[in-house]
Amino acid sequence: MSSETVIVAKGLTKTYEVYNSPLDRFKQLLLGPRRRYFASYTALRNIDLEVKQGEVVGFVGRNGAGKSTLLQLLCGTLNPSGGRLEVRGKVSALLELGAGFNPEFTGRENIYLAASLVGLGRDEVVALEDEIINFAGIRAFIDQPVKTYSSGMFVRLAFSVATSVNPDILVIDEALSVGDGEFSKRSFDRIMKMRDAGKTILFCSHSLYQVEQLCNRVFWIDRGRVAAEGTPEMVIKEYQGYLDSLDQRSTEELQLAVQEENPQPSVSEAKIRRINVYKVGSLDSRDLVFTTGEDDLVIDVSVTVKEQGPPPGVAIVINNENGFLVTSCGSWEDGFTLERKGPNDYRGVVTFPKLSLLKGRYKVSVMLFCDRGLYVYDDINEAAYLTMVQRGSAFGVVSLQRSWHGGAGVPEISSPIESSSAIQENETEKPTIRFYTSADETQVLSLFKVCFGESMGRDLWRWKYQQQAELSTVAFQGNRAVGFFGVRATVTNVFGASTRVAQICDVMVHPSYSAGLARASLFRKLKECFTKTYVGENLRYPHAFGFPTQRAFSLGERLRVYTKVGEIFRLSWKPKPLKRRKLGFRVFDRADASSLSKIWQAAQPDFADLAINERSASWVFNRFLDRPNCHYDCTLYYGRLTGRIIGYTVVRKESEGRVELMDILAPRAHMPEVLQHLLHQLHYDGSAELFVMATPAVEEFLQGTGYEKAATETFIAGDEEKTNSAPYKLQGRWWLIGGDTDSR
Helix, strand or coil: CCCCEEEEEEEEEEEEEEECCHHHHHHHHHHHHHCCCEEEEEEEEEEEEEEECCCEEEEECCCCCCHHHHHHHHHCCCCCCEEEEEECCCEEEECCCCCCCCCCCEHHHHHHHHHHHCCCCHHHHHHHHHHHHHHHCCHHHCCCEHHHCCHHHHHHHHHHHHHHCCCCEEEEECCCCCCCHHHHHHHHHHHHHHHHCCCEEEEECCCHHHHHHHCCEEEEEECCEEEEEECHHHHHHHHHHHHHHCCCCCHHHHHHHHHHHCCCCCCCCEEEEEEEEEECCCCCCCCCEEECCCCCEEEEEEEEECCCCCCCEEEEEEEECCCCEEEEEECCCCCCCCEEEECCEEEEEEEECCCCECCEEEEEEEEEECCCCCCEEEEEEEEEEEEEECCCCCCCCECCCCCCCCCCCCCCCCCCCCCCCCCCCECCECCEEEECCHHHHHHHHHHHHHHHCCCCCHHHHHHHCCCCHHHCEEEEECCEEEEEEEEEEEEEEECCEEEEEEEEEEEEECCCCCCHHHHHHHHHHHHHHHHHHHECCCCCECEEEECCEHHHHHHHHHCCCEEEEEEEEEEEECCCCCCCCCEEEEECCHHHHHHHHHHHHHHHHHHCCCEEECCCHHHHHHHHHCCCCCCCEEEEEEECCCCCEEEEEEEEECCCCEEEEEEEECCHHHHHHHHHHHHHHHHHHCCCEEEEEECHHHHHHCCCCCCEEEEEEEEEEEECCECCECHHHHCCCEECEHHHHCCC
């Protein structure tokens, strides 16, 4: 550890043992490692980080991502299960405020107790005692047991102790604002002074705005791993994009985020007194209808403060009807100081000339901040609604200022990011076809968004191709990617023999190639660049296959580049309870590698006449435990009397009570039994339906389980007939299930 480095973590891991009952804990203690009566839950996996003295490092991530566990490890309140951790200096933590207090002790006695825990001697505590009591503002009650304190008094004392002991490293976990309004402001100011004094601060919060304003480096923690690390602007943009991509956020989580991003003190130190939102030239302030690019929006805000001090700041936030942020501004950002109108009154007026929002309905909210633009005093959500009308048919949310000209004297500018505008193929610039390199990632991800209408994050892209997309081919027209044929290698058990197989993942041709011949020609060239080099019985990959829709498959069939070797069906069940359970079940994780390997070994003979992706433990871990931004329920099943492992299932919960079966494995004789026990679990979880996307070969293993079957428009396409390739060998003999094909 260098002289400037105060924290170093290498491979930091934390795993918990989770027991269903105290009896299981006792049996584990009694029998030791011979049997497992617990499920392992890994909260952190192989975390690497280094923090320099004086840095302010932020941590963001969803609830349950592992942020609090990481901070507790750095504070020393938890011990790591693996890896190396070095921390230099005195650490004070704002985790669960007052968690170390003894409720029977008085406030004064708890000051000495808490201070001693961070290494202060009695003389040092005596010197700090008055400062701690005065800052907490509870001198009249300091010699009463803290169990008699109100919650506000309790946290004030805890905060005062934690920040008065002059730590080298201050850790803040969701506790930046505590107590009432006046105390919250003072606590916030104290933390700012510590930052300005060069203290090292680790700050975890759901308030992305505060993280970006406070920190000079940010870690995004997701499912116990570092999903991204870098400048606040870069990481928060990526994390916010991930949040926006989610189908929905639970009501509980959304409410938590709102409360933490906009903490409301019980007694405000400053308050919005009046807001007037109007359109210039209009006498009617109730019906706020604006014409894009013509009308001026004015927002007049008056505020009252409790005590004299620096003038507060006002922020304006505009959201669309669905709640997505369109724009915002803050008086302190724009260098404007609210005008003083009285001893405790201020006023600020902001004008948006020729409002450029496009047609739709928008919500205007007003927030009152401290002078630094960090602490929220008050806010009024949806203070006004705007209805925008426009002349013309432009789409989007805003009309940007622009000018058109013939291009004389304007230099050509080539952007590294793909434009959604059409790219015309012409005789002077034919596409160049070559194999993909990592330098093409940005261009191809942009092409993905143009082709499919949604973004794919870099972490998911790299997981999908295992950071080895070099088998893929890409087409460039000039410096723009216009086509991509995605390939990843898999190991497949084909008729009992381990075989390398190429799986076709993403096939993309830019929408500008809408003409049939041009599109077909580029598609054929992309595919043949790969298949002619690598696919065939005497080449690296005897088989190549993919999962095109009916439309895409028809094109490939007409071009004679695809051969149909199978179909995907949808099987579904209604969850129901069992009268008698023969199997027990528990969550599995990486500690169960040997059990998963045994299941695969026992099941292999039943697949001797099929092709199936090898279900080794490493395949299962990579597919279901390592996949970014997705959670699966992974379950092991064992005999209740024998304890012998029988099989496993992996499911993913969808909306409206539907659950998708991503993988199931057991010897053929036990497969229906494992499925029925899964349906038993789902019944008591309140799930409405279990479904699976699978081939007829999977269906054969699930006979007699009472499923309903429906066709889909997804096919299994093999490589074209060649002298050294025989795709018909596998026709109808694929054992493929959702987890083999899914990469959503």
